[in-house]
Amino acid sequence: MLLYEAPGSPYAQKIKIALREKAIPFDTETPASLGTGRTDDAFGLDNPRAEVPLLVDGATRIFDSTIILEYIEERWPDPPLLPRDPAARAAARMIEDVCDTQYEAVTWGIGEITTFGRAAGTLADTMRKAAARQTALLQDWLAARLGEASWFGGATFGWADAAVAPLLHRSVLTGFGPAPGSKLAAWYARLIERPSVATTFAEYAAAAARMPATIEAFRSGAKVRQYRDHRLEWMLKSGGIDIVLAGLRDGSIRFTWPNPG
Numbered sequence: 001m002l003l004y005e006a007p008g009s010p011y012a013q014k015i016k017i018a019l020r021e022k023a024i025p026f027d028t029e030t031p032a033s034l035g036t037g038r039t040d041d042a043f044g045l046d047n048p049r050a051e052v053p054l055l056v057d058g059a060t061r062i063f064d065s066t067i068i069l070e071y072i073e074e075r076w077p078d079p080p081l082l083p084r085d086p087a088a089r090a091a092a093r094m095i096e097d098v099c100d101t102q103y104e105a106v107t108w109g110i111g112e113i114t115t116f117g118r119a120a121g122t123l124a125d126t127m128r129k130a131a132a133r134q135t136a137l138l139q140d141w142l143a144a145r146l147g148e149a150s151w152f153g154g155a156t157f158g159w160a161d162a163a164v165a166p167l168l169h170r171s172v173l174t175g176f177g178p179a180p181g182s183k184l185a186a187w188y189a190r191l192i193e194r195p196s197v198a199t200t201f202a203e204y205a206a207a208a209a210r211m212p213a214t215i216e217a218f219r220s221g222a223k224v225r226q227y228r229d230h231r232l233e234w235m236l237k238s239g240g241i242d243i244v245l246a247g248l249r250d251g252s253i254r255f256t257w258p259n260p261g
Contacts, residue, residue, distance in 0.1 A: 001026045004043050004054040006034060007207035010104055010166030011065035012053040013200050014096075017162045018069055020196035022076050035223030037254050048257045051226070066096065069159070081159040088153070095145055095152060096163035098138070105234035106134045107170040112235075114174070115211070116218060116225065118243045130238040135176045139168075143184045150190065157194065165197055169204075221251070228256045 003019070005012035005028050019026050031043035031052070039048050046061040047054045055062045055071065062068050073081055082089050110131050112118045119127055142164060146152055152160035168188055171177050178184035191197050217223040227235065227244065232255075235244050247253030 001058075002056040003028050004031050004047075004056070005052045006030050007203045009052050010107070010170065011051075011100070013166035013204065014065055014162050015053050015055070015068050015072070016200045016203075017165060017196045018072055018081060018159075020199060021081065021157065021162070021194075022072065022079060024072070024076055035217070035226075037224060037226075037257075037259070039257070050257065066100065069096075069162075073159070081153075081162065083153050083158065091145065092153060092158060092160040092163075095142070095160040098141070099163045099167050101230040102134075103138050103167045105230040106131050106138065107167055107174070108231050109234045109238060109240070110174050110176070112225070112240075112243070116215065118247075119240065123239065123242075126239050132176060134238075135171055139171070139178050139184055142168075143178070143182065146183055146187055148183075151187070161191065165191055166200075169201060218252070224252060224254045226256065227253045 001024070003012070003015060003026050005016070007013075007030070016026075016028075031041065033039075033041050033044055033050065034052060037050055038044055039050055043054060044050050046056070047063040049063060051063065053063070053065055053068060055068045057071075057075075060071075062071050069081075082092055109127065113124050113127055113131075142152075145160075149155070151157045152164060168177070168184070169192075172188065178188065192201065214223075218225060225247070227247070232244065235241070244253065
């Protein structure tokens with residue numbers, strides 16, 4: 001089984017954590033075309049969105065991290081990541097959806113400012129403050145979902161934990177982590193001790209060493225940043241409309257397939 005991924009992608013990290021929790025062997029590959037929008041290679045032909053992750057299981061090809069997670073749970077039901085109770089299953093899926101959309105957009109937006117230099121000066125300060133407020137609200141919401149439990153699924157690690165893990169980790173790395181001594185901080189401390197998570201985060205850290213080359217690829221135009229759905233919304237509502245307009249003018253941003261023209 002092959003997982004097309006990028007180690008920094010929270011969507012790919014979620015899938016790798018789930019596969020490792022279930023002890024399912026898999027290989028990984030980062031597509032050479034990732035970030036270009038091209039769909040003329042094996043990765044793009046199976047995934048017209050040209051986004052990671054893409055799971056290849058024999059003749060089966062699956063894109064979209066939620067659909068992949070559902071496939072993994074149905075194909076390898078033991079140990080289960082989803083609880084048995086319908087209400088608890090729905091709660092796990094809602095947590096995943098918030099992480100995949102609103103939370104991912106905030107962490108991605110911080111990267112656009114600090115790593116890719118899309119904003120400077122007063123605008124950068126304004127957008128970072130907006131990101132800090134939004135992150136605090138999201139973490140408060142997650143803490144309420146966690147409550148007094150050890151894991152979001154209750155007594156055992158599960159679906160929602162795998163979904164929250166990459167986003168909270170990214171917040172910690174960028175200085176937007178939960179308050180020390182909080183329940184969410186205690187959850188994070190337990191999280192990073194799990195082998196499935198530790199291995200996945202170590203791969204993320206190793207990939208960070210290659211970040212200068214990645215940044216240069218985007219600055220040179222060899223790769224183009226994708227402003228999709230909630231990411232675009234985050235830019236607009238957080239003061240970055242001029243960033244979007246500038247990116248459209250200079251061709252340094254793109255949208256999701258199908259493309260115009």
